[in-house]
Amino acid sequence: MAKKKATRRSTAKPKASGRGTLWIGTAKGGFALEPSGSSWRLRGPFCLGAKTNDLRLDPRDGKTLLMSSTGGHLGPTIYRSLDKGKSWTEAKKPPRFAKLSPKSPRGKAARASRGQSVQINFWLQPGHHSEAGVWYCGTSPQGLFRSTDAGQTWSAVNGFNHNPMWTKWVSVGQDGTPDGPVLHSIEIDPRDARHMTVSCSSGGTFESCDRGRTWTPINRGIESNFLPDSDVEYGQDPHCMHMHPADPDRWYQQNHCGIYRLDRAEGERWSRIGTKMPKGVGDIGFPIVLHPTDPDTAWVFPMDGTTIWPRTSPAGKPALFVTRNGGRSWSKQNKGFPKSHAYWTVLRQALDSDSNPGRTGLYFGTTSGEIWGSQDSGASWKQLAAHLPRIYSLRVGYPKR
Amino acid sequence: MSSPSKGGAADSAGKVSVQVSSILHEYTGGESQLWAKGGTVQALLADLERRHKGLRFRIIDEQDCIRPHIKIYVDGRQIGALKATVGSQAEVHILQALSGG
Numbered sequence: 001m002a003k004k005k006a007t008r009r010s011t012a013k014p015k016a017s018g019r020g021t022l023w024i025g026t027a028k029g030g031f032a033l034e035p036s037g038s039s040w041r042l043r044g045p046f047c048l049g050a051k052t053n054d055l056r057l058d059p060r061d062g063k064t065l066l067m068s069s070t071g072g073h074l075g076p077t078i079y080r081s082l083d084k085g086k087s088w089t090e091a092k093k094p095p096r097f098a099k100l101s102p103k104s105p106r107g108k109a110a111r112a113s114r115g116q117s118v119q120i121n122f123w124l125q126p127g128h129h130s131e132a133g134v135w136y137c138g139t140s141p142q143g144l145f146r147s148t149d150a151g152q153t154w155s156a157v158n159g160f161n162h163n164p165m166w167t168k169w170v171s172v173g174q175d176g177t178p179d180g181p182v183l184h185s186i187e188i189d190p191r192d193a194r195h196m197t198v199s200c201s202s203g204g205t206f207e208s209c210d211r212g213r214t215w216t217p218i219n220r221g222i223e224s225n226f227l228p229d230s231d232v233e234y235g236q237d238p239h240c241m242h243m244h245p246a247d248p249d250r251w252y253q254q255n256h257c258g259i260y261r262l263d264r265a266e267g268e269r270w271s272r273i274g275t276k277m278p279k280g281v282g283d284i285g286f287p288i289v290l291h292p293t294d295p296d297t298a299w300v301f302p303m304d305g306t307t308i309w310p311r312t313s314p315a316g317k318p319a320l321f322v323t324r325n326g327g328r329s330w331s332k333q334n335k336g337f338p339k340s341h342a343y344w345t346v347l348r349q350a351l352d353s354d355s356n357p358g359r360t361g362l363y364f365g366t367t368s369g370e371i372w373g374s375q376d377s378g379a380s381w382k383q384l385a386a387h388l389p390r391i392y393s394l395r396v397g398y399p400k401r
Numbered sequence: 402m403s404s405p406s407k408g409g410a411a412d413s414a415g416k417v418s419v420q421v422s423s424i425l426h427e428y429t430g431g432e433s434q435l436w437a438k439g440g441t442v443q444a445l446l447a448d449l450e451r452r453h454k455g456l457r458f459r460i461i462d463e464q465d466c467i468r469p470h471i472k473i474y475v476d477g478r479q480i481g482a483l484k485a486t487v488g489s490q491a492e493v494h495i496l497q498a499l500s501g502g
Contacts, residue, residue, distance in 0.1 A: 073424050073470040073497035074459040090455050096463035117462035 020354050025052035025393035030067050040384050054124040057397030066151045068121035076121045080151050093153040095137050095145035111162045116141050125186035128193035138183035142170040142200045159213040169234050170203035185241040189248045199238040221270035223257040239286045240348040247295035254288040261327050273327025281314050287351035296326045301346040312343040336381035344368040349393035365391030419493045428456040443483035470498045
């Protein structure tokens with residue numbers, strides 16, 4: 001596959017500034033936390049009782065909200081709102097795999113349905129800024145779906161879902177998150193709508209340069225200590241991966257086995273940049289979030305990935321860590337957090353930044369239902385809300401006034 | 402949920418009684434008692450889908466399997482596949498299984 005042309009340039013042009021609205025997906029529905037004077041105002045719940053793995057506002061129109069929903073007993077669907085969450089309409093055709101037909105080609109390598117059914121609409125991603133109405137959805141089991149009508153109807157991206165390598169690339173069955181294996185971190189190159197990546201837990205990261213028709217694993221250099229061979233082409237467990245918006249050739253990844261960076265224009269091998277994290281903390285976690293304009297700045301929220309993997313703040317002491325030099329060093333940020341006995345963590349969609357390049361706003365939701373925010377790039381933190389259900393996602397968005 | 406009617410429940414149009422629980426009220430306008438035409442569960446659900454858009458996919462997946470936490474009964478007998486036949490006087494229940502937390 002041809003390498004993307006090397007460009008170290010700023011393509012990120014923040015369209016909105018100030019505090020955005022925090023769109024929050026929880027185990028029991030969606031919420032919005034809106035700026036209100038110097039404080040915040042909580043709205044919701046949206047679809048109370050439904051597991052909401054993602055809730056996002058379209059940055060292109062500042063109007064279309066999509067919310068994934070799994071109703072406990074009911075199958076998964078997607079809801080849309082065009083009035084800031086006041087009313088919701090179900091998608092006419094939610095993501096679904098092709099039906100397995102007796103006439104379908106058989107065998108693991110067949111370019112056809114393998115008879116899966118979508119269990120969770122896990123990750124919602126607005127498409128390229130030039131493609132109004134295009135959205136992507138990653139599911140469990142690992143499938144990729146596209147909408148071209150702002151989330152009303154969805155079609156399978158069968159270059160991935162029916163790829164002859166699918167059963168080898170991705171885990172099938174019990175592997176993956178407690179809710180099942182997921183496709184997440186759908187990244188669209190801001191320079192080129194055809195260039196995109198997806199990541200699978202487990203399976204690894206995959207790159208397409210033709211809008212999803214063909215895919216190539218891109219995982220070399222990433223450890224997979226749960227496999228007999230630790231350096232393999234695919235099978236890794238990325239937890240969260242992002243192209244940097246200001247330099248789409250710079251990729252960051254929080255993996256099951258550490259924090260990594262790839263300078264795509266320079267090759268295809270990831271480098272572990274988490275080795276400079278404090279030894280007592282380690283470099284295991286779920287989310288990673290990037291600065292809106294500085295390609296060298298990223299934040300992570302480590303969790304305890306030792307022994308039996310408690311998946312809590314290490315030693316019960318929550319902290320973010322920031323690098324301002326591409327991972328050569330990391331600094332702790334915990335001013336305002338509990339100093340002990342805080343055994344929550346932050347899931348992969350639940351840490352986000354706003355568009356302010358100077359004093360970047362950072363926000364996250366916890367597994368214990370708290371919302372925390374910083375208005376000074378993580379230097380200090382305040383609790384903005386509490387007592388919500390377990391938080392799966394938190395996304396900053398700027399509604400059109 | 403309202404109590405199912407007894408002893409054959411075809412209405413005047415030859416439809417059979419379909420009782421649904423509250424998890425589907427979003428699609429039925431809050432109604433628990435529905436009426437539908439069809440000689441199989443598949444046909445009944447197709448008829449219901451025409452009037453209650455989106456209902457079917459929440460209880461039946463894209464491979465035509467009944468979702469894990471949904472149970473469908475015909476005359477008190479749980480069915481496992483949509484090809485199950487439905488008599489003209491049948492009573493159908495679409496219920497949720499115990500699950501979750």
